[in-house]
Amino acid sequence: MKKPMGFAQYKMKGNLYRAISSDGVHLRVYRVENEPFGDSKMWKQSVDFYLKGKGYHRIKQTDVENGNGKKGDYSEYIYRFNGMNYIYSLTLYNDDKYIFVIETGGVESFFNNRRDSILKAIRAFKIIE
């Protein structure tokens, strides 16, 4: 994963990639096993159902394509935390073996400033076999 512009990268912890911007926008990338096996639609619905139940309101949903040409789902949610509005974005790419999860989150105004560089990094994300 190439870090977005304006972000600092943490040391890798196993397959967990983390980065943070100066205004506190967090980025986290990891993979989980696709077990029990589900297609992208199923995982998208499961995640959406869970987050909505937790008080997240979806404000955006779009298809994205990564560096390998793989199609994924990008969704943004707004969430009230610490007395402020936060934007949380979740991108899922999955294949037969794994689900690749890219999460970002930050205060609404700061996230809006970083959105373009985050989306650029998500589209450039490559899965190396």
Add this chain to the structure above:
Amino acid sequence: MKNFKFILIPYILVTLFFGTSHAGDNVVLRYEYFLYINNINNFTDEVRTFASKNRGYVKYFSRRKIVIRVPKDAALDLRSIFKKKYYINDVRIYRSDKSELLVQLRTRLKVKEKLLSDLYKLFETSKFHQTLDVEGEIGKVIIEIERLKGKISYYKDKAELSEVRININKRGLSKKTDRVYTRFKWIRGLGIPNIIGQFAN
């Protein structure tokens, strides 16, 4: 008529000003916070110091909960401090206006005090066989007056000092989130608190 208007308008403004400020004095405020705290001991000390510095006091404290009473302005300052320094999971504000109740209590007190002064006058002029009855009545009225004064003091004290309850590392009161469950562990790890919490470690 014009002169009357010039007298009336300032009168209304003054009444409104003193009326609203008086009504604000009789509002009982209670704050309830649910905070994520890493270092509980430091946090407890900080809150206790804040209470004593701001002419308040600690009503109750344990490892998971602190209850303090501080003046209204200090309670608002505390809110700003929490927003800057800690993660607020949930916050509730309870507001109760005791103005009407206090007006009723004060009115009853005035009536009882008038009755007491009338009873004293009666006592002075009463015949011997009536003095015991009058004295009995005086005693009852005095008890009632003290009870009313006590209630008025109680509500005034409640209004002067706001109560702040701080729950440490406990979820908020929102019942909706408690019912959501998924059997997939990685989905349970999604969300803002988890992503920020992981970076804090």
